[in-house]
Amino acid sequence: MHAVSLLRSKGVAFQEINAPHGSAERGEAIRRSGSRTVPQTFVDGKGLGGCDDLMALDRAGRLDALLGKV
Template identity: 65%
Template structure:
């Protein structure tokens, strides 16, 4: 199983959707609380190459983007392979 990390913020509807999709896929992941002004948010921005929004999702250390990117992978049929083969 790949190591999946998702940086989120309370009250973020995109974060809720991304977490729900990962839950639906029965993916094991670590959710990192990263509200504005926290070191975790700085870490997410640095790891993602400068993206400032949440969620930020990483699979085995590789940034795959946010909620829209996660759902695009799902629509294209590539998410399952990524979650299993990373």
């Protein structure tokens, strides 16, 4: 499962920003997250990490609270 699929399965509204290599959007995601990988997920300006991080948060039962679903 990818980050977008996971967020859709949670029923939360989100904005997906295309960030191809070398784009300003990719640079901004890297700057804001401190990570050199994309995608990166942010909720209310707070970085949650990449896809693996989202999956780990979900497995640990912590993602819903971070998404405001509880």
